[in-house]
Amino acid sequence: MFEYKNNELYAEGVRVKNIVDNVGSPVYVYSKGHFKAQFEKFNKAFSREHVIAFAIKSNSNLAVIKTFASLGAGADIVSKGELFRAIKAGVDTSKIVFSGVAKRDDEIEYALENDIMMINVESEDELYNVNRVAEKLNKKARIAFRVNPDVDPKTHPYISTGLKKNKFGVPYEEAYDLYLKAKELKNIDVYGIQFHIGSQLLDTTPIYDASVRVADLMRRLTDKGVEFRVVDVGGGVGIVYDEKTDKEPDVNLYARQIEEAFRDFDVKLVLEPGRFLVGNGGILVSKVIYHKTNGQKNFLIIDAGMNDLLRPSLYKAYHKIAPMKKTGSKAIKCDIVGPICETGDFFARDYEIEDVPNGNFIVVFSAGAYGFTMASNYNSRPRPAEVLVSGDSYRVVRERESLEDLIKGEIL
Amino acid sequence: MFEYKNNELYAEGVRVKNIVDNVGSPVYVYSKGHFKAQFEKFNKAFSREHVIAFAIKSNSNLAVIKTFASLGAGADIVSKGELFRAIKAGVDTSKIVFSGVAKRDDEIEYALENDIMMINVESEDELYNVNRVAEKLNKKARIAFRVNPDVDPKTHPYISTGLKKNKFGVPYEEAYDLYLKAKELKNIDVYGIQFHIGSQLLDTTPIYDASVRVADLMRRLTDKGVEFRVVDVGGGVGIVYDEKTDKEPDVNLYARQIEEAFRDFDVKLVLEPGRFLVGNGGILVSKVIYHKTNGQKNFLIIDAGMNDLLRPSLYKAYHKIAPMKKTGSKAIKCDIVGPICETGDFFARDYEIEDVPNGNFIVVFSAGAYGFTMASNYNSRPRPAEVLVSGDSYRVVRERESLEDLIKGEIL
Numbered sequence: 001m002f003e004y005k006n007n008e009l010y011a012e013g014v015r016v017k018n019i020v021d022n023v024g025s026p027v028y029v030y031s032k033g034h035f036k037a038q039f040e041k042f043n044k045a046f047s048r049e050h051v052i053a054f055a056i057k058s059n060s061n062l063a064v065i066k067t068f069a070s071l072g073a074g075a076d077i078v079s080k081g082e083l084f085r086a087i088k089a090g091v092d093t094s095k096i097v098f099s100g101v102a103k104r105d106d107e108i109e110y111a112l113e114n115d116i117m118m119i120n121v122e123s124e125d126e127l128y129n130v131n132r133v134a135e136k137l138n139k140k141a142r143i144a145f146r147v148n149p150d151v152d153p154k155t156h157p158y159i160s161t162g163l164k165k166n167k168f169g170v171p172y173e174e175a176y177d178l179y180l181k182a183k184e185l186k187n188i189d190v191y192g193i194q195f196h197i198g199s200q201l202l203d204t205t206p207i208y209d210a211s212v213r214v215a216d217l218m219r220r221l222t223d224k225g226v227e228f229r230v231v232d233v234g235g236g237v238g239i240v241y242d243e244k245t246d247k248e249p250d251v252n253l254y255a256r257q258i259e260e261a262f263r264d265f266d267v268k269l270v271l272e273p274g275r276f277l278v279g280n281g282g283i284l285v286s287k288v289i290y291h292k293t294n295g296q297k298n299f300l301i302i303d304a305g306m307n308d309l310l311r312p313s314l315y316k317a318y319h320k321i322a323p324m325k326k327t328g329s330k331a332i333k334c335d336i337v338g339p340i341c342e343t344g345d346f347f348a349r350d351y352e353i354e355d356v357p358n359g360n361f362i363v364v365f366s367a368g369a370y371g372f373t374m375a376s377n378y379n380s381r382p383r384p385a386e387v388l389v390s391g392d393s394y395r396v397v398r399e400r401e402s403l404e405d406l407i408k409g410e411i412l
Numbered sequence: 413m414f415e416y417k418n419n420e421l422y423a424e425g426v427r428v429k430n431i432v433d434n435v436g437s438p439v440y441v442y443s444k445g446h447f448k449a450q451f452e453k454f455n456k457a458f459s460r461e462h463v464i465a466f467a468i469k470s471n472s473n474l475a476v477i478k479t480f481a482s483l484g485a486g487a488d489i490v491s492k493g494e495l496f497r498a499i500k501a502g503v504d505t506s507k508i509v510f511s512g513v514a515k516r517d518d519e520i521e522y523a524l525e526n527d528i529m530m531i532n533v534e535s536e537d538e539l540y541n542v543n544r545v546a547e548k549l550n551k552k553a554r555i556a557f558r559v560n561p562d563v564d565p566k567t568h569p570y571i572s573t574g575l576k577k578n579k580f581g582v583p584y585e586e587a588y589d590l591y592l593k594a595k596e597l598k599n600i601d602v603y604g605i606q607f608h609i610g611s612q613l614l615d616t617t618p619i620y621d622a623s624v625r626v627a628d629l630m631r632r633l634t635d636k637g638v639e640f641r642v643v644d645v646g647g648g649v650g651i652v653y654d655e656k657t658d659k660e661p662d663v664n665l666y667a668r669q670i671e672e673a674f675r676d677f678d679v680k681l682v683l684e685p686g687r688f689l690v691g692n693g694g695i696l697v698s699k700v701i702y703h704k705t706n707g708q709k710n711f712l713i714i715d716a717g718m719n720d721l722l723r724p725s726l727y728k729a730y731h732k733i734a735p736m737k738k739t740g741s742k743a744i745k746c747d748i749v750g751p752i753c754e755t756g757d758f759f760a761r762d763y764e765i766e767d768v769p770n771g772n773f774i775v776v777f778s779a780g781a782y783g784f785t786m787a788s789n790y791n792s793r794p795r796p797a798e799v800l801v802s803g804d805s806y807r808v809v810r811e812r813e814s815l816e817d818l819i820k821g822e823i824l
Contacts, residue, residue, distance in 0.1 A: 056792070057753060057790075057791050057792075060792050061822060062819060062822045062823075062824050063822070063823070063824060066824060078751070078752075078753045078791050079751065079791050079792050079793055080792075080815070081789070081791070081792030081793055081794060081815055081818050082791065082792040084792070084815045084818070084819075085792055085818070085819065088819065088824070089824065099753065100751055100753060100791075101702070101704070101711075101713050101749070101751060102701045102702065102713045102714065102715060102717075102749075102750065102751030103701075103751075104701060104715060122704075123702050123703075123704040123713075124704075125702035125703055125704060125770060126702055129702070148706065165706065165707065165709050166706065166755050167704070167706070167711050167713065167747065167749045167755070167757075167758075168753075168755075169706075170706075171706055171707055289514045289515075289516060290513070290514065290535050290537035290538055290541070291535075291537055292513070292534075292535040292536075292537060292579070294560065294577065294578065294579070294581075294582075294583055295577065295583055297577050299513075299579050301513050301514045301535075301579065302514065303514060303516060305514075310788075313726065314725065314726055314756070335579065337513070337514075337579045338514060339490070339491065339512055339513060339514030339515075340490075341469060341490045341511065341512060341580075343578050343579070343580075344726070345579075346579075358537060373789075373790055373791075373792075374788055374790045375788060375789075376722075376786055376787060376788035377493070377785075377787075378469075378785055378786045379469050379490050379491050379493070379494065379512075379785075380468070380469075380472050380491050380492075380493030380494040380496070380497055380785075381491055381493055382493060386822075395823070396823065397822060397823055398821050398822045398823070399821035399823075400821075401821065403492070403493055403496045405820070405821075406493050406496070406497070407474060407496075407497065407500065408817070409810050409811035409812075409813065409817075410473060410474045410475070410798075410809060410810045411474075411475070411807070411808065411809055411810070411811075412474050412475060412478060412500070412501065
């Protein structure tokens with residue numbers, strides 16, 4: 001839903017220039033239309049009973065969460081803060097699943113008090129802790145184990161999570177024993193099974209492979225009297241960052257494969273898409289401050305930094321970058337860098353882009369996921385505003401931080 | 413100033429356990445005594461007139477800045493937000509230098525209005541912009557050029573900044589011409605020269621080498637009538653992260669070398685230490701939540717994450733980690749990881765540490781620099797509290813964020 005008309009970028013029906021003129025720079029701009037379209041594409045792919053639990057960590061703005069909640073989505077949360085956000089945004093708590101390796105007692109309590117769908121338990125220590133907290137509250141905790149199917153998602157080492165050497169989940173061999181132990185615990189309701197093998201998967205076959213392995217485990221456990229009511233297949237469905245090399249996953253195929261893998265079980269499916277729903281529904285708009293040449297290298301210096309969008313620095317992630325207004329000036333090859341005093345503060349290196357004069361704007365695409373959520377105040381920079389566009393109108397859904405916000409809570 | 417007494421960690425005269433019991437976990441704890449001792453060590457090393465401009469980006473807590481300001485320090489700032497902090501903390505603005513490649517007009521205005529010592533200009537575009545903004549304000553802007561002496565600091569690619577291919581500074585050959593151009597600008601007062609070749613230097617010889625090159629340039633420019641009143645040699649003096657491999661730089665040697673390099677010039681020296689002053693004056697205390705074994709790998713899962721301390725994830729930086737209370741239990745080899753749903757969320761890998769039971773605390777050392785300043789709310793986690801210890805007492809200098817703080821400025 002970001003398109004050039006007469007060489008100017010529009011977010012749905014809104015000229016992006018209007019937004020930046022009014023709200024300032026840098027600014028995140030989201031397209032509600034894109035969010036809805038992605039949700040519907042994903043939702044329609046499944047024919048069995050399912051819950052789409054939006055992975056809030058990808059974009060946790062309240063207005064974004066609410067957008068999905070009003071379409072019927074639940075939430076995949078990983079902290080008390082994310083549950084707080086989900087509740088504020090009106091997510092039906094019976095559609096919330098809670099993952100994460102380090103759930104504290106107060107987080108487990110908060111989840112049980114709000115009667116969420118289930119807690120995805122990631123270790124034996126956590127199992128006994130959930131049981132203990134539930135006992136204290138006189139409740140029965142619905143749980144799934146996050147099972148580690150040990151399927152290599154062939155992805156970046158930092159975002160591959162389903163391998164034995166990673167901190168996530170319970171080893172496949174151990175899960176069998178843990179389910180039998182859990183069944184005996186008074187304050188545990190063995191409710192489902194979960195897995196998640198990695199992020200930004202463009203080929204979803206590894207998810208199918210994992211599903212088959214998990215279904216095998218379920219069969220063995222069903223024989224022992226474990227009743228599964230939910231299978232949560234995690235997230236990880238990727239998006240196109242680079243049009244030259246990436247191809248959007250076929251969600252219809254993905255859905256068919258998952259439904260096929262679990263055809264023997266009368267379960268509700270839970271899906272945890274995050275990036276797929278929001279990634280290409282967001283851009284970061286930034287002003288060009290200076291041009292500069294150091295030796296043979298050109299630099300386009302912009303007013304956004306790694307504090308605003310960390311992905312290029314942290315993962316060396318590729319983002320498409322283009323002028324907000326195409327003027328037909330000749331292309332330059334340059335590093336696009338920010339104001340932060342670190343060599344690692346860059347958005348692209350040796351990137352070919354139509355030259356953009358100082359004072360004009362550039363757009364970093366595919367910034368809807370893991371953009372603002374990872375923003376910091378590094379170098380004492382207030383975090384940018386977030387804007388949600390819907391049709392011909394837009395509104396600020398998070399105000400730009402002020403200098404006073406930077407020192408909130410500090411006591412001289 | 414962090415020491416074990418009877419196997420318990422103390423920050424100066426305060427038992428760290430008392431702090432964490434009262435303030436909660438995770439928490440940053442700083443030692444004012446360490447800050448002062450490092451400042452004095454650095455300060456006494458110089459015999460010529462000098463200003464120690466504390467690099468605020470390393471630790472921008474107001475109480476920390478104030479600690480140095482009251483010892484006579486100035487500030488090295490890189491943004492409007494940092495200038496705001498410096499002023500709030502009572503730094504003498506005549507001791508403030510402003511670096512950074514992307515200074516916006518409003519930042520330049522703010523600096524000129526507050527009459528700071530000088531603006532370190534990093535490109536020709538910026539020179540003309542500073543002149544233009546100064547003209548608008550009817551002021552004369554004191555400037556230095558940040559000159560790139562192109563000396564390899566033999567350090568991590570992300571924190572080496574003095575090379576030609578980096579975004580920082582003005583190439584050595586170009587600087588000569590720029591000084592002559594600047595001299596002719598009506599609203600520019602050519603005041604000094606600056607360079608900065610990289611961070612965490614344990615061998616300061618590259619700084620001496622750079623100084624010699626910069627002094628040569630100054631001689632050529634002095635012949636053309638440029639009068640230098642200040643030489644700003646940047647920062648970059650490192651600290652010991654790993655006691656087994658690192659050796660603290662000899663600041664006396666460092667000072668002698670710099671004074672020797674500029675012996676021909678009647679200038680005030682500006683030094684920009686950051687990490688050296690605060691790095692080992694801070695720790696991050698975190699609670700062990702769970703133990704876990706995945707295959708052959710052990711995990712110690714703690715309640716702090718990469719959102720609290722990014723350095724291990726971003727730079728694969730080493731931090732010493734130890735129990736807050738040594739109990740003599742046997743050592744384990746483990747990954748020490750946090751709650752964030754990313755494989756990259758770790759503090760150490762395959763690390764040998766005396767085992768710490770769930771519910772007890774571990775300490776991440778050398779967290780005083782680039783710790784809290786890089787913290788984010790990723791995974792909707794409130795940022796930790798900061799505590800400053802002085803002698804036998806301590807106080808919270810920044811409160812732990814609340815859930816409500818997470819959604820400040822968001823509009824449903």
